[in-house]
Amino acid sequence: xxxxxxxxxxxxxxxxxxxxxxxxxxxxxxxxxxxxxxxxxxxxxxxxxxxxxxxxxxxxxxxxxxxxxxxxxxxxxxxxxxxxxxxxxxxxxxxxxxxxxxxxxxxxxxxxxxxxxxxxxxxxxxxxxxxxxxxxxxxxxxxxxxxxxxxxxxxxxxxxxxxxxxxxxxxxxxxxxxxxxxxxxxxxxxxxxxxxxxxxxxxxxxxxxxxxxxxxxxxxxxxxxxxxxxxxxxxxxxxxxxxxxxxxxxxxxxxxxxxxxxxxxxxxxxxxxxxxxxxxxxxxxxxxxxxxxxxxxxxxxxxxxxxxxxxxxxxxxxxxxxxxxxxxxxxxxxxxxxxxxxxxxxxxxxxx
Amino acid sequence: xxxxxxxxxxxxxxxxxxxxxxxxxxxxxxxxxxxxxxxxxxxxxxxxxxxxxxxxxxxxxxxxxxxxxxxxxxxxxxxxxxxxxxxxxxxxxxxxxxxxxxxxxxxxxxxxxxxxxxxxxxxxxxxxxxxxxxxxxxxxxxxxxxxxxxxxxxxxxxxxxxxxxxxxxxxxxxxxxxxxxxxxxxxxxxxxxxxxxxxxxxxxxxxxxxxxxxxxxxxxxxxxxxxxxxxxxxxxxxxxxxxxxxxxxxxxxxxxxxxxxxxxxxxxxxxxxxxxxxxxxxxxxxxxxxxxxxxxxxxxxxxxxxxxxxxxxxxxxxxxxxxxxxxxxxxxxxxxxxxxxxxxxxxxxxxx
Numbered sequence: 001x002x003x004x005x006x007x008x009x010x011x012x013x014x015x016x017x018x019x020x021x022x023x024x025x026x027x028x029x030x031x032x033x034x035x036x037x038x039x040x041x042x043x044x045x046x047x048x049x050x051x052x053x054x055x056x057x058x059x060x061x062x063x064x065x066x067x068x069x070x071x072x073x074x075x076x077x078x079x080x081x082x083x084x085x086x087x088x089x090x091x092x093x094x095x096x097x098x099x100x101x102x103x104x105x106x107x108x109x110x111x112x113x114x115x116x117x118x119x120x121x122x123x124x125x126x127x128x129x130x131x132x133x134x135x136x137x138x139x140x141x142x143x144x145x146x147x148x149x150x151x152x153x154x155x156x157x158x159x160x161x162x163x164x165x166x167x168x169x170x171x172x173x174x175x176x177x178x179x180x181x182x183x184x185x186x187x188x189x190x191x192x193x194x195x196x197x198x199x200x201x202x203x204x205x206x207x208x209x210x211x212x213x214x215x216x217x218x219x220x221x222x223x224x225x226x227x228x229x230x231x232x233x234x235x236x237x238x239x240x241x242x243x244x245x246x247x248x249x250x251x252x253x254x255x256x257x258x259x260x261x262x263x264x265x266x267x268x269x270x271x272x273x274x275x276x277x278x279x280x281x282x283x284x285x286x287x288x289x290x291x292x293x294x295x296x297x298x299x300x301x302x303x304x305x306x307x308x309x310x311x312x313x314x315x316x317x318x319x320x321x322x323x324x325x326x327x328x329x330x331x332x333x334x335x336x337x338x339x340x341x342x343x344x345x346x347x348x349x350x351x352x
Numbered sequence: 353x354x355x356x357x358x359x360x361x362x363x364x365x366x367x368x369x370x371x372x373x374x375x376x377x378x379x380x381x382x383x384x385x386x387x388x389x390x391x392x393x394x395x396x397x398x399x400x401x402x403x404x405x406x407x408x409x410x411x412x413x414x415x416x417x418x419x420x421x422x423x424x425x426x427x428x429x430x431x432x433x434x435x436x437x438x439x440x441x442x443x444x445x446x447x448x449x450x451x452x453x454x455x456x457x458x459x460x461x462x463x464x465x466x467x468x469x470x471x472x473x474x475x476x477x478x479x480x481x482x483x484x485x486x487x488x489x490x491x492x493x494x495x496x497x498x499x500x501x502x503x504x505x506x507x508x509x510x511x512x513x514x515x516x517x518x519x520x521x522x523x524x525x526x527x528x529x530x531x532x533x534x535x536x537x538x539x540x541x542x543x544x545x546x547x548x549x550x551x552x553x554x555x556x557x558x559x560x561x562x563x564x565x566x567x568x569x570x571x572x573x574x575x576x577x578x579x580x581x582x583x584x585x586x587x588x589x590x591x592x593x594x595x596x597x598x599x600x601x602x603x604x605x606x607x608x609x610x611x612x613x614x615x616x617x618x619x620x621x622x623x624x625x626x627x628x629x630x631x632x633x634x635x636x637x638x639x640x641x642x643x644x645x646x647x648x649x650x651x652x653x654x655x656x657x658x659x660x661x662x663x664x665x666x667x668x669x670x671x672x673x674x675x676x677x678x679x680x681x682x683x684x685x686x687x688x689x690x691x692x693x694x695x696x697x698x699x700x701x702x703x704x
Contacts, residue, residue, distance in 0.1 A: 164640035165643055210619065215619075247597070248620055266563045267599055269600055288520060
């Protein structure tokens with residue numbers, strides 16, 4: 001049995017206290033993050049600065065002693081390294097020069113991909129060297145479908161209709177984009193593992209907008225290819241797949257995507273997961289209840305812990321930490337999951 | 353057995369050709385709609401003009417002989433009639449003066465609710481008088497949770513975090529808003545039925561962002577109250593509930609929400625619905641494939657028809673018609689579902 005709680009749970013062990021980390025645990029809700037962010041002009045400058053990216057990755061580990069650190073980066077570094085111009089407009093999210101059809105694919109190139117991301121891999125190595133021993137380092141990538149959504153739309157969208165329309169109108173052209181991304185994501189994860197990542201997570205944030213047929217083709221199939229290649233090259237590195245919003249298609253993903261653990265979004269009923277999933281799972285507290293705090297947070301967190309007790313389970317949110325979340329709520333959550341009984345403000349009158 | 357195909361299917365009959373209508377079948381994709389829209393300043397003026405709202409409701413019936421007409425209106429007329437200022441900014445969607453806490457509820461009033469919507473009920477009566485005999489008239493409302501989302505956020509949002517945060521922080525205050533909306537929606541549907549609506553649909557467009565507990569409280573419970581009241585007052589009027597994105601929670605909704613038929617979004621696998629749902633269902637072609645057209649449309653539509661053959665089923669999309677959809681694609685879909693074999697442009701060389 002490994003001494004690292006996260007690796008043990010992903011290997012199927014069932015600890016009495018689940019390992020714990022939070023998606024976007026490094027980020028705007030932390031004042032020390034905002035201080036570092038203020039030292040560079042753009043978000044991408046932060047992602048590509050090994051000193052600063054290492055620093056912000058480690059900040060939440062120092063504060064909360066999470067069981068895992070996740071590389072500070074962005075899923076869109078993959079299209080960037082394929083040659084698609086990318087910028088982040090403050091308060092408006094990412095902007096990419098859109099790829100709208102097969103002809104536009106000529107603007108992308110895999111040549112020099114890993115070189116353009118060398119700062120990211122250098123960051124991974126530094127974090128690994130600085131992490132305390134029981135803390136696991138997670139690398140990550142966007143999954144091909146989700147990356148394609150942003151690349152085709154040129155940014156975020158509420159329904160990514162352009163992406164779906166292209167996939168229906170010219171499935172061969174769209175498959176070529178997915179194929180290119182499948183190779184790039186495999187390379188990106190493999191480089192992170194070579195640099196020191198002990199687990200990798202695939203974020204398929206827009207898996208939940210697809211009907212069953214396209215879900216199998218654009219979510220499950222590419223993930224299966226990536227997982228197979230990673231398992232071949234790095235047989236001891238577990239892959240967490242997170243097909244956010246997959247709903248009734250979660251069981252297909254669990255059975256066929258070839259990943260080692262399943263990320264659950266907030267909508268997955270605990271009982272359903274325990275009864276139906278073959279792999280260990282990670283999730284799924286609502287980030288809005290973490291922001292809200294108080295009794296609602298305590299009740300919701302206890303429900304998740306109780307629902308997944310004695311399962312191969314990693315405590316996490318069902319989506320990233322919201323920027324307005326008070327850090328004290330995160331501290332309270334950590335105490336609660338680890339079974340310490342924090343003194344809540346509402347209890348202080350008892351002591352007075 | 354009723355002679356109206358939609359009512360027959362909703363009553364559990366299994367016709368060899370399913371009844372057919374499309375969400376947003378009246379709207380911007382039709383040139384005759386855009387002509388009428390150009391005659392008024394604002395979208396709300398169109399909703400509250402019985403002549404014009406009747407006209408645009410009937411346009412797709414004339415063109416495509418759908419089995420149902422759905423009142424042309426908007427879900428946000430309910431908050432408007434509760435006293436919340438509402439406007440539609442062209443290209444940006446709806447704007448409401450946000451209701452953010454229990455104190456803000458004082459700005460809403462149920463007094464005069466039905467009077468402020470009298471133009472809508474007049475429209476319902478006119479449409480019913482003008483509809484050809486086998487065509488069923490559907491009234492509708494937004495469901496309380498979805499209306500609350502827009503009312504709290506002040507418009508659309510990608511995650512309606514503010515709404516969820518309020519529901520966690522002050523559940524009593526938020527329940528008061530849901531309670532007010534439950535009464536208002538019941539009244540709104542009841543008035544539409546009194547004016548001539550033969551079926552009503554409850555749109556819960558944001559049901560899919562809630563964990564199981566809040567889903568039960570804010571989606572299932574209010575819907576059950578509304579359905580019970582409507583069934584009591586109007587025992588022969590079926591209610592279609594559409595909890596879009598409910599995913600793994602669809603079965604709870606089917607079992608407990610008290611509606612007569614279930615609207616399926618695009619992500620629901622046909623086989624799952626056939627095996628698991630107790631009520632008749634409606635859906636669920638991807639609007640993006642209708643826009644794309646061609647062989648992809650043909651294949652996807654045939655898959656839906658085949659998957660639901662001999663079931664109590666209403667053919668529809670899984671979401672509304674997209675504004676850029678070519679009307680010819682809708683015509684091709686109608687022919688296809690009704691089993692006529694349209695001459696596709698790709699076949700014309702055979703005739704040459």
